Amino acid sequence: MSGNKEQQIIEAAIRVFARKGLEKGRIADIAVDAGIGKGTVYEYFRSKEEIFTAIESSVMQEMMNQLAGLVGSDLSPRNKLEALLEQGMDAMIGMGDAILIMTELWAQAARGLWHDSGDTFLEEVYEEFRVIVKEILRAGVEAGQFREMxxxxxxxxxxAFMDGLAWQYMLIRDHEKFENVKKEAIRSFMRGINK
Amino acid sequence: MSGNKEQQIIEAAIRVFARKGLEKGRIADIAVDAGIGKGTVYEYFRSKEEIFTAIESSVMQEMMNQLAGLVGSDLSPRNKLEALLEQGMDAMIGMGDAILIMTELWAQAARGLWHDSGDTFLEEVYEEFRVIVKEILRAGVEAGQFREMxxxxxxxxxxAFMDGLAWQYMLIRDHEKFENVKKEAIRSFMRGINK
DNA sequence: AAATTATGACTGACCAGTCGGTCATACAAG
DNA sequence: CTTGTATGACCGACTGGTCAGTCATAATTT
Structure with a gap:
């Protein structure tokens, strides 16, 4: 039961923050959820802030890994993009209730926009993502699969599409109903850019 | 300077919550921003929670009013939908920094999903919106403007589309750059459903 | 001068982070 | 083997600071 305690704490924290929010989620709650003492949390993380940063990295890392797998594949641009949408949405569904942590990530990033002049971690990830997508789009246009854009x-x-769908999925929380949305979403998006 | 004090407080609260977040934004901050004493805030609102609820209503009310204007118009379904997208995004741009409050609304709603079994206020608004959009879509299909869907x-x-774009606009915060996105967004979406 | 409205000092609840202490385990000496 | 000793993971009571909400008083209006 006691594997990597750091990971154990991160997972507990995701559950707690998703349920209560970043501010209301107490360190004591995380400790209870992880089945350890409060003091122990501080053996692994310097502060609450640091736990949240670790969650951010963990969630984004996973997304990026998945993306990397796709980019390396030898699918056509159109199929690559479709797979991207499909897998992205399946990943959301796979997150279960933990997906509610996304709103906390977003809110946190929005607050950051006021303070730091510079990049949020989230912004960096978005930029990276955008670069990859642009490349697929360019390849698709060159291959005559996509319209000029x-x-x-x-x-x-x-x-926007994927974030918005994540948000809708949070609200709907009904796999079956969302399957319908997912299908239409992909269909509409692809029709929107296909030649 | 002292018109409707309730509205004055709401506007101050939007600024404060957008900048600091719902939890970190102090009542004292709101009072200072509104140019009144802390105690006075409590003459108009019972609690912090109530202020937030008022913001929610205020923001959503405005959205709905705008929507109602469109629905009543005698535009064709296609033009109605395009106007909806266009106006929706212009409304976002018009919100300025106050748009950052949206993430707080979302995060709050997400937290609500855990607790209440029933509908968040936000969910109700979404449902209302969905009903209106479905009606436009149906009219468009019947008029032969939209594909079967x-x-x-x-x-x-x-x-999803509009929320996602709101989020991207928050991150970009560059009207000119967003104009580009807006144009492509509308083009793609309409292509996706046009016959 | 009574009523209404505004104020900010005050209070009590709450919680992140600290720290002195416990205890299971490992290793060494007898 | 078993007694003694060292280690550091683990713990939760405690502290210091923060802040929502209250209330006695002051200012303003009627």
Missing amino acids: SYEGVATLLL | SYEGVATLLL
């Missing part, structure tokens, strides 16, 4: 515009649109 | 699926997609 503003790559930057459509890449941003795709991000 | 799952109304529920596409309506949800449209919501």
